[in-house]
Amino acid sequence: MKNYTELSDIEDLQQLVTEALELKKGTSTLEIGKGKTLGMLFFNPSLRTRLSTEKAGKLLGMDVMVMNAGSDSWKLEFEDGAVMDSDKAEHIKEAAAVLSQYCDIIAVRAFPDLKDKEKDEAETVLNSFKKYASVPVVNLESATGHPLQALADAITISELKKKDKPKIVLSWAPHPKALPQSVPNSFAEIIQNLDADFVITNPEGYDLNPEITKNVPVIHDQNEALKDADFVYVKNWSSYDNYGQKLSEDRKWTFSAEKLKLTNNAKVMHCLPVRRNMVIADEVLDSENSVVIQQAGNRTFAAQAVLKRILEEKVKAKDLEGNA
Numbered sequence: 001m002k003n004y005t006e007l008s009d010i011e012d013l014q015q016l017v018t019e020a021l022e023l024k025k026g027t028s029t030l031e032i033g034k035g036k037t038l039g040m041l042f043f044n045p046s047l048r049t050r051l052s053t054e055k056a057g058k059l060l061g062m063d064v065m066v067m068n069a070g071s072d073s074w075k076l077e078f079e080d081g082a083v084m085d086s087d088k089a090e091h092i093k094e095a096a097a098v099l100s101q102y103c104d105i106i107a108v109r110a111f112p113d114l115k116d117k118e119k120d121e122a123e124t125v126l127n128s129f130k131k132y133a134s135v136p137v138v139n140l141e142s143a144t145g146h147p148l149q150a151l152a153d154a155i156t157i158s159e160l161k162k163k164d165k166p167k168i169v170l171s172w173a174p175h176p177k178a179l180p181q182s183v184p185n186s187f188a189e190i191i192q193n194l195d196a197d198f199v200i201t202n203p204e205g206y207d208l209n210p211e212i213t214k215n216v217p218v219i220h221d222q223n224e225a226l227k228d229a230d231f232v233y234v235k236n237w238s239s240y241d242n243y244g245q246k247l248s249e250d251r252k253w254t255f256s257a258e259k260l261k262l263t264n265n266a267k268v269m270h271c272l273p274v275r276r277n278m279v280i281a282d283e284v285l286d287s288e289n290s291v292v293i294q295q296a297g298n299r300t301f302a303a304q305a306v307l308k309r310i311l312e313e314k315v316k317a318k319d320l321e322g323n324a
Protein backbone atom coordinates (compact mmCIF):
# COMPACT_ATOMS: atom_id res chain seq x y z
CA MET A 1 0.00 0.00 0.00
CA LYS A 2 1.60 3.28 -1.14
CA ASN A 3 -1.10 5.69 0.08
CA TYR A 4 -4.43 5.22 1.84
CA THR A 5 -6.61 7.93 0.39
CA GLU A 6 -9.43 5.74 -0.92
CA LEU A 7 -10.76 2.25 -0.33
CA SER A 8 -9.43 1.02 -3.67
CA ASP A 9 -5.93 1.35 -2.15
CA ILE A 10 -6.73 -1.88 -0.26
CA GLU A 11 -5.78 -4.85 -2.41
CA ASP A 12 -7.05 -7.58 -0.08
CA LEU A 13 -9.77 -6.40 2.30
CA GLN A 14 -10.28 -9.75 4.05
CA GLN A 15 -6.60 -10.07 4.78
CA LEU A 16 -6.36 -6.51 6.10
CA VAL A 17 -9.35 -7.13 8.41
CA THR A 18 -7.72 -10.35 9.67
CA GLU A 19 -4.47 -8.49 10.25
CA ALA A 20 -6.25 -5.72 12.17
CA LEU A 21 -7.90 -8.35 14.38
CA GLU A 22 -4.49 -9.91 15.02
CA LEU A 23 -3.15 -6.47 16.00
CA LYS A 24 -6.13 -6.08 18.36
CA LYS A 25 -4.81 -9.08 20.32
CA GLY A 26 -1.84 -6.88 21.18
CA THR A 27 0.66 -8.41 18.77
CA SER A 28 3.84 -6.40 19.16
CA THR A 29 4.76 -4.24 16.18
CA LEU A 30 7.00 -1.70 17.88
CA GLU A 31 9.94 -2.26 15.54
CA ILE A 32 8.50 -1.32 12.14
CA GLY A 33 7.82 2.34 13.00
CA LYS A 34 10.97 3.02 14.98
CA GLY A 35 12.62 6.27 13.87
CA LYS A 36 9.66 7.10 11.60
CA THR A 37 7.36 10.08 12.00
CA LEU A 38 3.64 10.37 11.33
CA GLY A 39 2.44 13.94 10.74
CA MET A 40 -1.30 14.59 11.00
CA LEU A 41 -2.98 17.75 9.74
CA PHE A 42 -6.54 18.58 10.73
CA PHE A 43 -8.48 21.21 8.82
CA ASN A 44 -11.59 20.17 10.85
CA PRO A 45 -12.33 18.98 14.40
CA SER A 46 -11.86 15.35 15.48
CA LEU A 47 -11.85 13.19 18.59
CA ARG A 48 -11.61 9.56 17.41
CA THR A 49 -9.58 9.95 14.23
CA ARG A 50 -7.03 12.16 15.89
CA LEU A 51 -6.47 10.05 18.98
CA SER A 52 -6.90 6.55 17.51
CA THR A 53 -4.50 7.29 14.65
CA GLU A 54 -1.97 8.81 17.06
CA LYS A 55 -2.31 5.72 19.24
CA ALA A 56 -1.92 3.45 16.19
CA GLY A 57 1.27 5.24 15.16
CA LYS A 58 2.68 4.92 18.68
CA LEU A 59 1.78 1.21 18.86
CA LEU A 60 3.95 0.82 15.75
CA GLY A 61 6.82 2.65 17.45
CA MET A 62 6.36 5.86 15.42
CA ASP A 63 6.77 9.44 16.58
CA VAL A 64 3.59 11.40 15.98
CA MET A 65 3.11 15.13 15.30
CA VAL A 66 -0.34 16.70 15.07
CA MET A 67 -1.32 20.15 13.84
CA ASN A 68 -4.69 21.87 13.60
CA ALA A 69 -4.05 23.17 10.12
CA GLY A 70 -7.34 25.05 10.09
CA SER A 71 -6.27 27.36 12.92
CA ASP A 72 -2.61 26.96 13.95
CA SER A 73 -0.64 27.10 10.70
CA TRP A 74 -0.64 29.50 7.75
CA LYS A 75 -3.72 29.42 5.55
CA LEU A 76 -2.88 27.38 2.47
CA GLU A 77 -3.38 28.31 -1.18
CA PHE A 78 -4.19 25.31 -3.40
CA GLU A 79 -4.72 27.05 -6.74
CA ASP A 80 -1.97 26.63 -9.28
CA GLY A 81 -0.66 29.97 -10.55
CA ALA A 82 -2.58 32.02 -7.97
CA VAL A 83 -1.47 35.59 -7.33
CA MET A 84 -1.30 35.26 -3.58
CA ASP A 85 -2.79 38.58 -2.49
CA SER A 86 -5.54 37.06 -0.27
CA ASP A 87 -5.39 35.83 3.35
CA LYS A 88 -3.62 32.63 2.23
CA ALA A 89 0.06 33.00 3.14
CA GLU A 90 1.55 29.69 1.97
CA HIS A 91 1.17 27.54 -1.14
CA ILE A 92 0.62 23.78 -0.86
CA LYS A 93 3.68 23.30 -3.11
CA GLU A 94 6.05 24.53 -0.37
CA ALA A 95 3.99 23.25 2.57
CA ALA A 96 3.81 19.65 1.31
CA ALA A 97 7.47 19.59 0.26
CA VAL A 98 8.60 20.92 3.65
CA LEU A 99 6.37 18.51 5.60
CA SER A 100 7.78 15.62 3.56
CA GLN A 101 11.17 16.37 5.09
CA TYR A 102 9.77 16.17 8.62
CA CYS A 103 7.40 13.21 8.17
CA ASP A 104 7.51 9.69 6.73
CA ILE A 105 3.72 9.60 6.38
CA ILE A 106 1.37 12.60 6.12
CA ALA A 107 -2.27 12.18 7.17
CA VAL A 108 -4.88 14.81 6.35
CA ARG A 109 -8.47 15.60 7.37
CA ALA A 110 -10.28 18.01 5.05
CA PHE A 111 -14.10 18.02 4.91
CA PRO A 112 -16.08 19.27 1.90
CA ASP A 113 -17.45 22.82 1.71
CA LEU A 114 -20.76 21.30 0.46
CA LYS A 115 -21.23 24.31 -1.85
CA ASP A 116 -19.78 23.19 -5.15
CA LYS A 117 -20.12 19.47 -6.02
CA GLU A 118 -17.45 19.55 -8.71
CA LYS A 119 -14.95 21.26 -6.42
CA ASP A 120 -15.59 18.81 -3.57
CA GLU A 121 -15.37 15.82 -5.91
CA ALA A 122 -11.99 17.05 -7.15
CA GLU A 123 -10.67 16.40 -3.58
CA THR A 124 -8.33 19.38 -3.99
CA VAL A 125 -6.78 19.30 -0.51
CA LEU A 126 -6.10 15.55 -0.38
CA ASN A 127 -4.98 15.31 -4.00
CA SER A 128 -2.69 18.34 -3.67
CA PHE A 129 -0.94 16.69 -0.73
CA LYS A 130 -0.63 13.54 -2.85
CA LYS A 131 0.75 15.56 -5.74
CA TYR A 132 3.26 17.71 -3.86
CA ALA A 133 4.31 15.47 -0.96
CA SER A 134 7.09 12.96 -1.55
CA VAL A 135 5.86 10.62 1.23
CA PRO A 136 2.68 8.49 1.51
CA VAL A 137 -0.61 10.27 2.27
CA VAL A 138 -3.44 8.94 4.45
CA ASN A 139 -7.05 10.17 4.35
CA LEU A 140 -8.45 11.07 7.78
CA GLU A 141 -11.87 11.95 6.19
CA SER A 142 -11.96 13.96 3.03
CA ALA A 143 -14.64 15.65 0.92
CA THR A 144 -16.03 12.36 -0.40
CA GLY A 145 -14.72 9.52 1.77
CA HIS A 146 -13.67 8.26 5.18
CA PRO A 147 -11.79 5.04 4.39
CA LEU A 148 -10.27 4.55 7.89
CA GLN A 149 -13.78 4.66 9.37
CA ALA A 150 -15.06 2.17 6.78
CA LEU A 151 -12.23 -0.23 7.56
CA ALA A 152 -13.08 -0.05 11.29
CA ASP A 153 -16.73 -0.69 10.35
CA ALA A 154 -15.78 -3.79 8.33
CA ILE A 155 -13.66 -5.05 11.26
CA THR A 156 -16.59 -4.53 13.66
CA ILE A 157 -19.04 -6.39 11.40
CA SER A 158 -16.55 -9.20 10.96
CA GLU A 159 -16.26 -9.55 14.76
CA LEU A 160 -20.00 -9.49 15.40
CA LYS A 161 -21.69 -11.25 12.49
CA LYS A 162 -23.48 -14.49 13.30
CA LYS A 163 -24.11 -15.58 9.71
CA ASP A 164 -22.01 -15.62 6.54
CA LYS A 165 -24.29 -13.20 4.72
CA PRO A 166 -25.87 -10.76 7.22
CA LYS A 167 -28.49 -8.21 6.22
CA ILE A 168 -26.93 -4.76 6.58
CA VAL A 169 -28.99 -1.56 6.32
CA LEU A 170 -27.52 1.92 5.94
CA SER A 171 -30.24 4.25 7.25
CA TRP A 172 -30.38 8.05 6.91
CA ALA A 173 -31.40 9.94 10.06
CA PRO A 174 -32.25 13.59 10.74
CA HIS A 175 -29.63 16.12 11.93
CA PRO A 176 -29.72 19.88 12.54
CA LYS A 177 -26.77 20.52 10.20
CA ALA A 178 -25.90 19.64 6.60
CA LEU A 179 -23.22 16.92 6.86
CA PRO A 180 -20.80 15.39 4.33
CA GLN A 181 -21.58 12.20 2.39
CA SER A 182 -18.07 10.92 3.15
CA VAL A 183 -18.98 8.38 5.85
CA PRO A 184 -21.99 6.80 4.07
CA ASN A 185 -20.06 6.79 0.77
CA SER A 186 -17.18 4.81 2.23
CA PHE A 187 -19.51 2.51 4.19
CA ALA A 188 -21.53 1.77 1.02
CA GLU A 189 -18.32 1.11 -0.87
CA ILE A 190 -16.77 -1.27 1.65
CA ILE A 191 -19.96 -3.26 2.25
CA GLN A 192 -20.20 -3.94 -1.49
CA ASN A 193 -16.89 -5.74 -1.06
CA LEU A 194 -18.20 -7.99 1.74
CA ASP A 195 -20.62 -10.87 1.58
CA ALA A 196 -23.82 -9.15 2.72
CA ASP A 197 -27.43 -8.51 1.84
CA PHE A 198 -27.05 -4.72 1.69
CA VAL A 199 -29.76 -2.07 1.34
CA ILE A 200 -29.77 1.70 1.81
CA THR A 201 -32.78 3.61 3.11
CA ASN A 202 -33.19 7.37 2.92
CA PRO A 203 -35.94 9.90 2.17
CA GLU A 204 -36.54 10.99 -1.43
CA GLY A 205 -33.90 13.53 -2.46
CA TYR A 206 -31.19 11.94 -0.31
CA ASP A 207 -29.94 9.20 -2.66
CA LEU A 208 -26.16 9.02 -2.53
CA ASN A 209 -23.94 9.28 -5.62
CA PRO A 210 -25.12 6.39 -7.88
CA GLU A 211 -21.52 5.87 -9.03
CA ILE A 212 -20.82 4.76 -5.46
CA THR A 213 -24.04 2.91 -4.60
CA LYS A 214 -24.14 1.13 -8.00
CA ASN A 215 -26.69 -1.72 -7.79
CA VAL A 216 -27.39 -1.49 -4.06
CA PRO A 217 -31.18 -1.25 -3.56
CA VAL A 218 -32.31 2.14 -2.25
CA ILE A 219 -35.63 1.89 -0.39
CA HIS A 220 -37.44 5.10 0.54
CA ASP A 221 -39.63 3.35 3.13
CA GLN A 222 -37.41 3.01 6.20
CA ASN A 223 -39.69 0.54 8.01
CA GLU A 224 -39.68 -1.80 5.03
CA ALA A 225 -35.91 -1.59 4.64
CA LEU A 226 -35.25 -2.36 8.32
CA LYS A 227 -37.14 -5.66 8.23
CA ASP A 228 -34.90 -8.54 9.45
CA ALA A 229 -31.75 -6.40 9.50
CA ASP A 230 -28.78 -7.89 11.38
CA PHE A 231 -26.86 -4.58 11.34
CA VAL A 232 -28.21 -1.04 11.01
CA TYR A 233 -25.72 1.75 10.29
CA VAL A 234 -27.43 5.01 11.15
CA LYS A 235 -26.04 8.24 9.70
CA ASN A 236 -27.14 11.63 8.51
CA TRP A 237 -25.90 13.09 5.24
CA SER A 238 -26.83 16.09 3.14
CA SER A 239 -28.45 15.78 -0.28
CA TYR A 240 -26.23 14.75 -3.19
CA ASP A 241 -28.70 15.77 -5.93
CA ASN A 242 -29.49 19.14 -4.31
CA TYR A 243 -25.87 19.28 -3.46
CA GLY A 244 -25.06 19.96 0.20
CA GLN A 245 -28.64 20.94 1.11
CA LYS A 246 -30.56 19.89 4.20
CA LEU A 247 -33.97 19.00 2.76
CA SER A 248 -35.54 17.43 5.83
CA GLU A 249 -35.24 17.10 9.59
CA ASP A 250 -38.04 14.54 9.73
CA ARG A 251 -37.87 12.94 13.20
CA LYS A 252 -39.84 9.95 11.91
CA TRP A 253 -36.44 8.76 10.64
CA THR A 254 -34.77 8.95 14.10
CA PHE A 255 -33.63 5.44 14.97
CA SER A 256 -35.79 4.55 17.98
CA ALA A 257 -36.65 1.41 20.00
CA GLU A 258 -39.75 1.09 17.79
CA LYS A 259 -37.51 0.94 14.68
CA LEU A 260 -35.19 -1.55 16.37
CA LYS A 261 -38.16 -3.89 16.90
CA LEU A 262 -38.55 -4.18 13.11
CA THR A 263 -35.08 -5.68 12.78
CA ASN A 264 -33.59 -9.06 13.63
CA ASN A 265 -32.40 -7.69 17.00
CA ALA A 266 -29.85 -5.72 14.96
CA LYS A 267 -26.52 -4.38 16.08
CA VAL A 268 -26.69 -0.60 15.73
CA MET A 269 -23.69 1.25 14.35
CA HIS A 270 -22.70 4.92 14.01
CA CYS A 271 -19.29 6.50 13.35
CA LEU A 272 -19.74 9.10 16.16
CA PRO A 273 -20.11 11.86 17.19
CA VAL A 274 -23.85 11.17 17.38
CA ARG A 275 -26.62 13.64 18.23
CA ARG A 276 -28.69 11.73 20.80
CA ASN A 277 -32.46 11.63 20.28
CA MET A 278 -32.05 13.27 16.90
CA VAL A 279 -30.08 10.61 15.02
CA ILE A 280 -30.44 7.68 17.46
CA ALA A 281 -32.66 7.58 20.56
CA ASP A 282 -31.17 7.21 24.05
CA GLU A 283 -32.98 3.91 24.56
CA VAL A 284 -31.11 2.41 21.58
CA LEU A 285 -27.70 3.97 22.27
CA ASP A 286 -27.90 2.83 25.90
CA SER A 287 -29.02 -0.70 24.96
CA GLU A 288 -27.06 -3.89 24.33
CA ASN A 289 -27.76 -3.48 20.63
CA SER A 290 -25.52 -0.44 20.29
CA VAL A 291 -21.97 -1.28 19.20
CA VAL A 292 -20.78 2.31 18.66
CA ILE A 293 -18.12 2.12 21.39
CA GLN A 294 -16.63 -1.13 20.07
CA GLN A 295 -16.74 0.41 16.58
CA ALA A 296 -14.78 3.48 17.76
CA GLY A 297 -12.33 1.18 19.58
CA ASN A 298 -11.62 -0.58 16.29
CA ARG A 299 -10.47 2.71 14.73
CA THR A 300 -7.09 2.13 16.42
CA PHE A 301 -6.59 -1.29 14.80
CA ALA A 302 -7.82 -0.13 11.39
CA ALA A 303 -5.27 2.71 11.48
CA GLN A 304 -2.55 0.42 12.84
CA ALA A 305 -3.10 -2.12 10.04
CA VAL A 306 -3.01 0.62 7.39
CA LEU A 307 0.08 2.43 8.75
CA LYS A 308 1.85 -0.94 9.10
CA ARG A 309 1.12 -1.79 5.46
CA ILE A 310 2.46 1.56 4.30
CA LEU A 311 5.63 1.21 6.39
CA GLU A 312 6.15 -2.34 5.06
CA GLU A 313 5.79 -1.06 1.50
CA LYS A 314 8.44 1.58 2.21
CA VAL A 315 10.83 -1.09 3.55
CA LYS A 316 10.18 -3.22 0.43
CA ALA A 317 10.83 -0.26 -1.90
CA LYS A 318 14.05 0.57 -0.05
CA ASP A 319 15.23 -3.07 -0.28
CA LEU A 320 14.57 -3.05 -4.03
CA GLU A 321 16.49 0.21 -4.32
CA GLY A 322 19.37 -1.37 -2.39
CA ASN A 323 19.43 -4.42 -4.68
CA ALA A 324 19.35 -2.38 -7.89
Ligand SMILES: NCCC[C@H](NC(=O)CCC(=O)O)C(=O)O
Pocket residue numbers: 141177179180181182183236271272273275
Ligand atom coordinates in the same frame (compact mmCIF):
# COMPACT_ATOMS: atom_id res chain seq x y z
N1 LIG B 1 -15.88 11.82 11.38
C1 LIG B 1 -17.12 11.46 11.77
C2 LIG B 1 -18.20 12.38 11.34
C3 LIG B 1 -17.78 13.76 10.96
C4 LIG B 1 -18.88 14.60 10.40
N2 LIG B 1 -19.82 14.88 11.45
C5 LIG B 1 -20.07 16.10 11.90
O1 LIG B 1 -19.52 17.05 11.41
C6 LIG B 1 -21.06 16.21 13.04
C7 LIG B 1 -21.03 17.57 13.64
C8 LIG B 1 -22.22 17.88 14.50
O2 LIG B 1 -22.98 17.02 14.92
O3 LIG B 1 -22.35 19.08 14.73
C9 LIG B 1 -19.56 13.85 9.24
O4 LIG B 1 -20.73 13.55 9.33
O5 LIG B 1 -18.84 13.57 8.25
Ligand SMILES: NC(=O)OP(=O)(O)O
Pocket residue numbers: 045046047048049050141149271272273
Ligand atom coordinates in the same frame (compact mmCIF):
# COMPACT_ATOMS: atom_id res chain seq x y z
N1 LIG C 1 -15.75 8.91 13.51
C1 LIG C 1 -14.86 9.90 13.45
O1 LIG C 1 -14.17 10.10 12.45
O2 LIG C 1 -14.80 10.67 14.57
P1 LIG C 1 -14.01 12.04 14.73
O3 LIG C 1 -14.67 13.03 13.78
O4 LIG C 1 -14.17 12.40 16.16
O5 LIG C 1 -12.60 11.83 14.34
